[in-house]
Amino acid sequence: MKHDLLQLIKNSSSDNYSSQCIENIFSLYENVQYSHGIDSLIEIIYKWFNKNYNIKDFKSTFYNLEIDYNQVLFQKGNDFYLDNLTCKTFIIEVHYYKNLVIAINADNENDFAKIENDSIILSSMFFLLNPIIKDFIIQKELLQNSLKDHITGFYNRKYLDECLRNSQLANCNDKSTAFFMIEVDRFKSVIDEFDYEIGDKVLIELAKVIKSIIPPEATCIKLTGYEMLVLINNINEQRAYEIAKDIISKFANSEVLVNFYTGQTLKKTACVGISIYPEHSSSKVQVIKYADIALQEAKNIGRSTPLVYKKEIESSITLF
Template identity: 25%
Template sequence: MGAAERDLVALGIAIAAIILFIATGGQVVPDVVRSMLGHGPGPDKILANALLLNIALIIFGWRRYRELTNEIAERRKAEEVARQLAETDPLTGCLNRRSMTRATTALRSEAEARDQSIAFFMIDLDNFKQINDMNGHSTGDRVLTKIAQVLRDNLPSEASLARLGGDEFAIVLPFDRGQPQQVDDHVMRLFEMIGRALEREGVSVDVTMSIGISSDQDASIRNAAVDYAQTLMHRADIAMYQAKKQGKNRYVWFEPTMENELRFRNELETGVRRGISNGEFVPFYEQQIDIETGRLVGFEMLARWNSPQLGLVKPDIFIPIAEDVGVIAELSEQLMVRAFADAQEWDPTLTLSVNISPVQLRDPWFAQKLLKLLVENNFPTHRLEIEITESCLHQDVGMVRAMIASLKNQGVRISLDDFGTGYSSLAQLRSLPFDRIKIDRSFITELGDAKASDKIVDAIISLGNGLEMPITAEGIENEQILTTLKRMGQLKGQGYLYGRPETAAQVRNRLTKAGRMAGKPGADAEAKHSDIEPVTEETRRAAEG
């Protein structure tokens, strides 16, 4: 660009042409005038031609100069566009992630000169994927554009706004060091303005935000050796994750303990992956009892993590992590293979219940994979009962219905787990072919103490009777609860009153003492009168797809 502006060839031609024009013009023009007045001969032809050539060169130089000027203007315009594309988000016009780092560093210098601090907001829209899935990406883009405009309109002039990608935004703004409540006030105003703006736009979506906030008031972040902008962004991201974890639609300030928690979670993620590879996850079994007769009818498989570092870890710790990192299917299949092998040693009349994660039910091939596992391990389909939670019914009811039908056609029983804690409707209970309803333990454990719980449980049992669905009660922990349930009807129950979850070896000992192991005379006699069937050729074909 600089070379084009200093085109010496064009400049030299123009200067030389002007000098020659002056020199030749001083002789040719007077001769032309005298000749026209009839006072002398015409101009020298060579000088006249030289003058015309000078005029042509001057015109050429001028045109060349104009072309260069236009070319330079176009190049500068293209460079400006390229710079904007490199530094801004094309959809919303906000800064992007790369330029936000520079903007944060620059704003820090300005804030320090005014004796101010810096707050960094990490903003993530809650459940934005559902907006795109249900309303289309054009609606999603319109929502993002509107939210960006609202954020921009409500920012102080010295603040910066960026879209970091997807539905994630970032804000960096200065505030008085002695008044951090200014940041809280600003965040609350943003929550209020976002809701109003979408209502005015007539966008039929419910958009909420989770916001994480960090600031440079911590002395450690002012260390020159620290990457200032990246550290602020990282801490705000950790705080935003906490806001998501606490229920979304809220904001959270960063605290150092959060970083330790996140580090521990990362260690858990690594441990879960390693544990699957090393076979550290083992099945435990909880008894399921016929409440009326007190007879053992089956077991529910419960996952445990036998971690070398952490000891025996319960599923409420590692199952959400396995779901988040995408290894829940592998973990579940590994446990089921072990459980099938264990259950084959039991009395053939005993059933095996297995909990299925909502993440697994999003796989359209789940039914085929489960049937394949049954075939490969030669486990009778009628002895298996899978349990799904009510939350699964709100993801893709059509696909869930197809999976349930496919499994039931092969003899697998299906239970609706944790009934009463979700939002399943009577229409869904009637249309989806469940074999059993399991009442959530939160209702069972309060029986006798809260009349409301008694009425709720009694209503669920009546509903099950009306739909001809057997009922299982979880959380039977004392005789009072058991006595109350016996008055309510014929149920299957499980809970600590009957014993804690046991290892495969403990179950084997229990069944051996009771004469309920496979191959025992009593067990063989019961099996002849049961409806349990072996794996059939039809099941094998279904498992193969």
């Protein structure tokens, strides 16, 4: 690809088309350097394809082959299959098992023919952009890791604080959103009887149970040492209560391996407090507080208890 780029630069001195291509590529290169992150960078690339190749259907996906994970970073236009006859893909290797795939789908055969004819030019362009794309993806991963709990994989308290500060918590503006405050019953006894490693295993098991029941778009946050907050959009109180019961039931039947050699296992239970935004309050901070109040009252009632916040149970308990 480096050779192709150098050859294109060499040809630009005598060939008008090559000269125009070089101008377009370096114009794009200059623009992406002023982007604010990988998301805005990819949007700039999309606009470039739209302007130069009339591309309306565009998708960029990040793949982590090591853990079989993929995430769509940016998409415009209609969805399409990568094996479409008018689809062209470009793979940017970020790491030996991490790739960014940019896929474009032409409206017609003529537009696709132009893309195919310029395939060397486009490959040269991505060769030039590769270091910038790598840096932005690494920055994004570092930021995401700083906002994640390393035990459960859930977001951490820092993420919650950032979202509350920027009013971006779970995109729940003007939507009915259920807030679940979840805590393992008598978690401290696990630490006292065993150790922190077994305690972590219990939290990991609870996180697995939660993820297996809630919708994939739900937001999960680990707050304190053993308290978790889950947000689910577009849900009413009755459905929220059913989900809480499902989490409690499945977790109560789960086993955590304590001793590999003896086969000893441990079973624990959990309580769930529920509050609904904006039904209980238009303040998200207050709704979180209400979910915590409901949780504390559920724990007072007994193990494996789900409870929806009611004004009658309000106490002086505060989360913040």
